[in-house]
Amino acid sequence: MPKARPVPQAADICNIPCFDHARVDAIKSALADKEERLPALAGFYKLLGNANRLRILMALGEGELCVCDIAHVLGLSMAATSHQLKLLREQGWLGMRNDGKMVYYRLDNPALLEAIKGDLSMLRGRDE
Amino acid sequence: MPKARPVPQAADICNIPCFDHARVDAIKSALADKEERLPALAGFYKLLGNANRLRILMALGEGELCVCDIAHVLGLSMAATSHQLKLLREQGWLGMRNDGKMVYYRLDNPALLEAIKGDLSMLRGRDE
DNA sequence: CTCTCGATTCGTCAGTTGCGAAAATGATAG
DNA sequence: CTATCATTTTCGCAACTGACGAATCGAGAG
Secondary structure (H helix, E strand, C coil): CCCCCCCCCCCCCCCCCCCCHHHHHHHHHHHHHHHCCHHHHHHHHHHHCCHHHHHHHHHHHCCCEEHHHHHHHHCCCHHHHHHHHHHHHHCCCEEEEEECCEEEEEECCHHHHHHHHHHHHHHHHHCC | CCCCCCCCCCCCCCCCCCCCHHHHHHHHHHHHHHHCCHHHHHHHHHHHCCHHHHHHHHHHHCCCEEHHHHHHHHCCCHHHHHHHHHHHHHCCCEEEEEECCEEEEEECCHHHHHHHHHHHHHHHHHCC
């Protein structure tokens, strides 16, 4: 078992000096609204934070593909490819279709590629 | 040294069967254009794939803050906060200002929060 | 039924990440 | 100068990731 870390006693408020208490509280409550969505957002970005998964999404942007073709596009083993597909599938971005022994994957939500494209152009705009 | 893995000989084309060679090549070349930007994009998403870093960005959206205040907002140690700030700073998203012993951080690029907001609303739209 | 074969899951391992503790830095106060 | 204090860096550790090979699953074919 992963032995619990000796939590640093959040009990007594703080031993960190400085800080503008009123402002900190104001910002804390401003964040509180978004706090609920935040883990999902971080999870979303974590999912996209891998070049192979991005390649999969972009490849599927060109149309439905079977696992072995995706593996060839990525230059990965089928096991590794399947693993990445599973992660994308679990978060609901991919649909799959069974044709005989083959499994075909497709993008389930065009808005995803749009969002990625938006972020990409934001990045491009930044580095001129 | 991290001993090289016994690379599976990309020399001979493939022992994975199946696959539509023409289509795979077409998609490979379609991806080739984006390939250059892709590691940067993945790195960008990796940076955002952490709730504490997202909290920092959102907190700084409310205005400039010193490290210790950010630490209080996050409920983290200053060392940990500084570490996350460093990552955001290294990728050029934060500016900093030195006032006496304190260091004040600010968002350097409003487009970043806009992009995040866009992704967030895309996610929200998906789960209805 | 058994055999084949694409896909998936499992086990393992190296590399990465996030954090706390402690040392180092660097600016101000005395 | 020395002392102090906010911040940063370094180090070590536990947890997580991403990849592979091996084992397994599951849908035809025979």
